[in-house]
Amino acid sequence: MDLEEAVERFDKMGKEEITSLCEESYKLLLEEPPLLRLNFERMLVVGDLHGDLESCVKAAKCFEEDEEAGIVFLGDYVDRGLYQIGVINTVLSMKLKNPERVFLLRGNHETPSMNFSYGFLYLLIRRFRKDYEKVYDAYLKVFSEMPFAALLNDSVILLHGGLARSIKRIKDFEEAGKGGVEPEDTRIFETIWNDPSEDIEDFSPNPRGPGIYYFGKNALQSFLKENGLRIMVRSHEPVAKGYEVLFQGSLIIVFSCRFYGIEPAALDLRREEYSFISLG
Template sequence: MDANPPPQIPLSWPPDDSLTLDWIQSLTAALEWASWKLPPSEFPSVVPVPVLLRLVLTASNILHKEPNCVRVDPQGDETSVIVVGDVHGQLHDVLFLLRDAGFPSEKRLFVFNGDYVDRGAWGVETFLILLAWKVFLPEQVYLLRGNHESKYCTSVYGFEKEVMEKYGEQGKPVYRKFLRCFEGLPLASIIAGKVYTAHGGVFRGAVVTPSKRSKRKKGRKPISVTESNSLRLGSLEELSKARRTVLDPPWEGMNLIPGDVLWSDPSLIPGLSPNNERGIGLLWGPDCTEEFLKKNQFKFIIRSHEGPDARDKRQDLTGMQQGYTIDHVVESGKLITLFSAPDYPQFQASEDRYNNQGAYIVLSPPDYATPMFHSFEAVKPRPQVNPYYDFEDVIDSDQELDLKSMESGTSVEDLTPV
């Protein structure tokens, strides 16, 4: 990495409010250089607060107008779609992926499947670059929400602290703007009418039989405890009506759907059941994948959410060493798990690393129903940096959630003003 700083820093917002490819390239070069050469406390010298806020606000205004499930419809016979899984603040691997796959363009669409922040040390940089691409090419770049785009996860797994260390006294309002942006991220996409993508996966429909309710405590909404035999797969219409503008999944009625979409996992056991390991969302079997694909005339489900650490605890499903797994093969198609953060997690308590590859998927015309998998190694060496969370104390995967801190379904409006 060149020792001389890029000439464009500090970055300034375009006077005409119009982002260009040159501006994104300047942003990328500046952030990559700073990751090697500057301590986190000097980050505002590269991206001043006013510039960051303009970018985040501009992107938020676009995202909040998109539906819960966006339709990605490639135009022309030369347009491909790239699907990307979890990236978790691993800036240098994301930059490699973009260069390897080819940058977004009119002929190369991207669907990012959530979890841009936490665990890795460059969540701010990663998310800003992807937001810039979204602003520049709003109909070619789609950013879906992951379970880590929440107040709960960012407070536990490092992103909140990262923002505070990089922006100091201005960190609280900056973090608040990021949370507002997270609220606007769509929950799912349908690509070419044939591929459903969502971070966790499928979701429940309206409860058929009455659910048990916990005793109501003063000042707290009741929590719905749904019995397994009352669960059924939800419809795309129900997904479209779910309230996504909450920072942490709420717990009853239609607001259970975002929790399912973001947190659910596949299983080899038939049927739908509560995801007790995570404490939120569902487990669904191959029969549910078949039902969902057949009902909606899809060929594939592409989901993410499970890295090598999560899969290491699950003996029933394949590991994540290549960055992807095919979990269900049914009559109507397949269920794929895609993970795009190689050598994950960046910080690890044990000396033994997973050394997993990351991967992305290319969907090509004419039918967009033949996924091409591209695995890649982590960029090494990484810049030396301190973690933003206690990785030796925090659980390896998103299990055993502190449910009490999530019960309220807090939105940005509920936060203490800063």
């Protein structure tokens, strides 16, 4: 499937198709815990997409070439970009087709507060007019059941934003629940919002807004050591090459949206090694 086909198939879906897709996706996601425990020899990891259907299609092609691989999307499917509807419909369709190999995590833009400010809600209003509420409610129902973290091979933690101050153990993710339509639990909120900083050791307030923090190398490495983990993989911030490695190799950032003037990338994660795939 190329970009043109994806636009026709997924970005131009009608309201009945979308609500049906969302309902079936909701049923699957409802059965998943807040923290996914995954075991794969190879896992593809896709960062923020923000309506970048071209990156989404290229990542899907890489996934389809290996029948044993899994793929994790780290959230932020909508807002800002050209094909927001196309991206969310594509990843939901992938989930329905391969529920045991496709995993959709929640980002900070899978919330009404972000959709109101950054375009997704108004896109739906323009597209569906008087029917927009029905369509948007269907998407919100799906967003509210997305897990917000994944543990791969008991050694890698994957999430959207970063380490939360009150997350000390792996089971803290599981005990937090999923947070509903607009997560307020600090464990979830900070996980989808926090950022790393090499200028601090532990935690420091983040100018993104109230309740959001920077986390430093000491905080992350203490968490990894306490839980027997190797690395954390996150997205949430555009980086020039589409990826960046921080904290002496213990943190990987992957960003998959080209609309920030960067080279979009995905992470090809194996048990003992990793590489990056250009989505440009």
